[in-house]
Amino acid sequence: MDGLKITLLGFGEAGGALAEGWDKGAYASLTAYDIKLTDPATAEAMAARIEARGAKVATSLEDALAEADLVVSLVTADQAQIAAEAAAPLMNQGALFFDGNSCSPGTKRNSSAAIEAAGARYVDVAVMGPIYPERHKVPLLIAGPHTGDAMAVIERLSMRAGIVEGDVGSASTVKMVRSIMMKGMEALFAELLLSATKSGVDARVIASLDVTFPGFGFTERGAFALERALVHGKRRAAEMKEVARTVAELGLPNPMATATVEWHDRLGTLQGVDRSNIDTTRYSETCAEILSAMGLGEKADKAA
Incomplete structure (x- = not known):
């Protein structure tokens, strides 16, 4: 891969961040394709977004993959296997396929089977932190039979990754199980803060929690959790469905993961909330706006 030709499938937050972060001298070409390019209502804005980050806009999936020797898939979790x-069947023989989507191990294995049967090389990639501000430096885990070749490309692109021993799905398992806690906390914060605000006892509840867990910072963490769920809830809901599937694949009950899906989907699709400038240090205004959008009116008077 002397002249590394990269294609990004999906150009949302993660795809854009990688395109911004990679040193342009590390590859010969960078092409991007997103399903929004097929919709007249979103095509122009998506094409402008891709071009603004220095990538070529692919006119079709076939065009996107025609010359690629590295394909990085960063679509939504529910579209990962479909993508x-x-x-x-469109990939070049021997090309690497980095599946960085947040999917269950079973979904990753299904995707791997399709890629490998076509003569390309599948790599299970788990993104282990927020894509911003790290961009291409965000910690990754990778697994599968092609980790050696994958690491050579990762190092060339100045990315950071650790290898998880085992088959495809091993890296994804770490990501999925971790998300029970990480995305679950966001859902838990939503239920906590909205209930406390609606009943007018939020100040007392937060003060009590700060005493029980000193240094945790419930005000700031709660505000940040609400912002994440409001801005990325739809994508997080799709990921948490895969988390629930992971738990089920292990033969365990999954009511916590399933409830987390519900909260993220509700907040991510809620109408009437201004997502453009959410204060990530205070939860009060955000809770009031959410409650209003949910038709629950003004919060109750503060408890004496």
């Missing part, structure tokens, strides 16, 4: 199966 892999669509890409497989």
Whole structure:
């Protein structure tokens, strides 16, 4: 791969962040394709977004994959296997397919089977932190039979990754199980803060929690959790469905993961909330706006 030709499938937050972060001298070409390019209502804005980050806009999936020797898939979790199966017959022999989507190990194995059967090489990639501000430096875990070749490309692109021993799905398992806690906390904060604000006892509740867990910072963490769920809730809901599937694949009950899906989907699709300038240090105004959008009116008077 002397002249590394990269294609990004999906150009949302993660795809854009990688395009911004990679040193342009590390690759020969960078092409991007997103399903929004097929919709007249979103195509122009998506094309402008891609071009603004220095990538070529692909006119079709076939165009996107025609010359690629590295494909990085960063679509939504519910589209990951669909994207892999669509890409497989169009990929060049021996090309690497980095599946960085937040999917269950079973979904990753299904995607791997399609890619490998077509003669390309599948790599299970788990993104282990927020894509911003780290961009291409965000910690990754990778797994599968091609981790050696994958690491050579990762190092060339100045990315950071650790290898998880085992088959495809091993890296994804770490990501999925971790998300029970990480995304679950966001859902838990939503239920906590909205209930406390609606009943007018939020100040007392937060003060009590700060005594029980000193240094945790419930005000700031809660505000940040609400912002994440409001801005990224739809994508997080899709990821948490895969988390619930992971738990089920292990033969365990999954009511916590399932409830987390519900909260993220509700907040991510809630109408009437201004997501453009959410204060991530205070929860009060955000809670009031959410409650209003949910038709629950003004919060109750503060408890004496």
